[in-house]
Amino acid sequence: MKRLVCANWKMYKVKSDVKSFFERWERYEMIDKEIVFFPQFPLLEFVKSFLTKGEKLGGQNCSDKKEGAFTGEVSPYLLKDCGCDYVLIGHSERRHIFLEKNEIMGGKILNAINAGLKPLYCVGEKLEEREAGKTIEVIFNQLDALKGLENVEFDIAYEPVWAIGTGKVAKKEDASFVHTKIKEFLSKNDFKKEIRVLYGGSVKKENARELLSADNIDGLLVGGASLDPEEFYRIATSI
Numbered sequence: 601m602k603r604l605v606c607a608n609w610k611m612y613k614v615k616s617d618v619k620s621f622f623e624r625w626e627r628y629e630m631i632d633k634e635i636v637f638f639p640q641f642p643l644l645e646f647v648k649s650f651l652t653k654g655e656k657l658g659g660q661n662c663s664d665k666k667e668g669a670f671t672g673e674v675s676p677y678l679l680k681d682c683g684c685d686y687v688l689i690g691h692s693e694r695r696h697i698f699l700e701k702n703e704i705m706g707g708k709i710l711n712a713i714n715a716g717l718k719p720l721y722c723v724g725e726k727l728e729e730r731e732a733g734k735t736i737e738v739i740f741n742q743l744d745a746l747k748g749l750e751n752v753e754f755d756i757a758y759e760p761v762w763a764i765g766t767g768k769v770a771k772k773e774d775a776s777f778v779h780t781k782i783k784e785f786l787s788k789n790d791f792k793k794e795i796r797v798l799y800g801g802s803v804k805k806e807n808a809r810e811l812l813s814a815d816n817i818d819g820l821l822v823g824g825a826s827l828d829p830e831e832f833y834r835i836a837t838s839i
């Protein structure tokens with residue numbers, strides 16, 4: 601199973617930034633890893649034009665509907681049409697800033713799969729939930745959205761909310777513990793496909809190698825540090 605290293609560009613970059621990113625992005629053969637870029641929607645086809653083998657494209661979100669009168673939403677069918685292979689679902693900024701409910705996540709995942717995309721389903725606890733000893737309970741509730749999807753292909757990103765964009769990275773042991781629990785949940789509930797579990801939250805070139813050295817951390821979802829080509833390259837090639 602190849603490791604997956606993802607760049608979530610959030611609501612950053614215009615076309616000229618993308619151009620200068622790829623002018624400085626070192627090309628190398630992705631023999632042992634998949635790299636996925638998640639830019640803003642209007643940049644998808646532009647970013648795609650710079651990608652080479654082993655580098656893939658993903659949307660940052662998608663609707664749970666195929667099409668219709670849903671102003672401002674994006675269909676996974678259009679993402680596929682624009683060259684995406686992946687889509688983020690349930691990113692913490694969608695859950696906590698835009699108040700997307702856990703109940704709609706299963707529908708989004710299924711819709712994305714039907715459109716031919718591979719979802720990267722994000723889960724993670726808030727600081728107060730961790731401090732109250734509820735981390736695993738919260739994660740398992742979020743994983744409940746996957747019920748009925750035991751036969752489909754997707755990946756998971758464990759992203760503790762307190763670590764996203766804060767500079768506070770989870771310790772390798774803490775991340776690894778949650779990854780083990782997620783993998784236990786998947787095998788107990790009879791998920792059939794190989795599912796990678798990525799870590800995300802303040803990943804930098806200084807901590808990427810340590811995190812990836814855990815044998816149950818199957819890749820990284822990188823936000824802020826992926827905006828810079830040299831830094832992201834160092835992360836992607838850290839192991």
Ligand code: PEP
Nearest residue numbers: 764765800801802823824
């Ligand atoms: C993210 O956007 O998923 C993320 C983990 O952000 P950052 O790396 O900036 O914490």
